[in-house]
Amino acid sequence: MILVEDVHKRYQTDHGPGKWVLQGVSLTIPPTVNVGLVGRNGAGKSTLLRLIGGVDTPTRGRIERRCRVSWPMGFGGGLQGSLSGRQNAKFVARVHGHEEDVDERLAYVEGFAELGAAFDEPVKTYSSGMKSRLQFGLSLAFDFDVYISDEVTAAGDAAFRAKAAAAFKDLAGRAGLIMVSHNDGTLKQFCSAGIWLHEGRAHWFDALDDALKAYKESSAP
């Protein structure tokens, strides 16, 4: 379960404090529910994911993680370009306290990502699809209660997306998922509930379709 209590967030810009991105977001995200996060660009979807993932701290309010939450996967974050995929995976395994079974985790990541020889090449030589394969494999190699995904499944070819979908379906019942995507199909495939972010506030919908509907109605001219 993840508690988000009255969270406000604004970023510091070069011209002083920026405008509020999130203004009083309060949510209780139950465990084992797959949630899709919708809203227009700049509505604060990624910001909320970063806050939930503990990467950033809210300006006001608080967030409580009562279970193991993954890091926010997406857009090459968490990968060091000069190191190889294997070295990055080793680093992540060590940070998460898997010093003893590094080899097992590495084998899993290598098998899942199917990068072949590129697994030992620097990550900066990877295409975006390869990067998201690696990130996806990395996050699945560790047992989390809630996985956070920022558009990560959008990249990758058809075969990989099918594999990722199967892996996520596998997790359902064991773990939850909070995901951002601008692709309705992806969201519908993975998520049952929805959160609509609008004007700094979050609206919870038990059914994803209602969230998508509210989002579309607000953005329609």
Place this chain on the structure above:
Amino acid sequence: MIVVCWMPPAPVLALLSTVPASNVQGCRNLTAFLDNSRSSVAVTLSVWNALFLREALSRISGGRAAWVWLFMAPVAHLAILMVMFSTIRTRFVPGVEIAMFLSVGILAYGLFRSSSTRSMAAISANRALFAYRQVKPVDVVLVRAFLEGVIQLFVALIVFAGMSLFGFDVLPSDPLMVMLIFVLLWIFGTGLGLLLSVGSTLVPEIGQVANLLFIPLYFLSGVLFSPSMLPPGLLEWLLLNPLMQGIELLRGAFMSGYQMVGGLDLFYLTAFAFVSLFLGLAVHVRFSSRLLMQ
């Protein structure tokens, strides 16, 4: 029996577990969560371990023969200065080998400089890693400073080993004092690195100015000259530089025949080292969330 029956008191349990007791209800996999949740200390140690190996790898094997350049920098520096001084004048400081005099200064200054400038740049270089909430800005700075100290220690050992092959008397006359000053310069560099890493992240200009200031600092730290050659009026001011004091003390500890200038105080360098270290840590605590903002 006592060991078996002993249960840690409640505050210890609370410290050991990262989960406050009041949060316990409501987590689905409660037992699994508690079994798998690590204490803050365990998390930090595994982060340091991972960061150290990662940093060491990219520092030593990043690029073509990166490790050669680690030694080439001080050796080339020493060679240039040796040529300069041996053509300008033959005897530089009475009673001392000029090569030893210069190499001690160069290596000591290099230790201070690289531990502070490398750790100053640690936050911006490791931004991608803050995607894992276990990794905090202070971790990357401390790990870099530690790694830099280890590297400079090995560089110094190898340079001195090489010099001993050329017949120089490289064994320090007061090894304990040499170690102490080495550690103090290292801590001072780390403390300054901690301060500058926060400063340069929040105000990028601070980093640029700091990099510029390392050039005059080199000349003011007595790497090239002995403070005993200075007029007393000037000396008084230059001795306010803790780095000059450290380098001069280090030379005295290394070479028994070396005449140290008066007015040196080991406590002065110690105070600078620890005050900067704790101030740096405090600044990291104060700005911990600002440093993570993008």
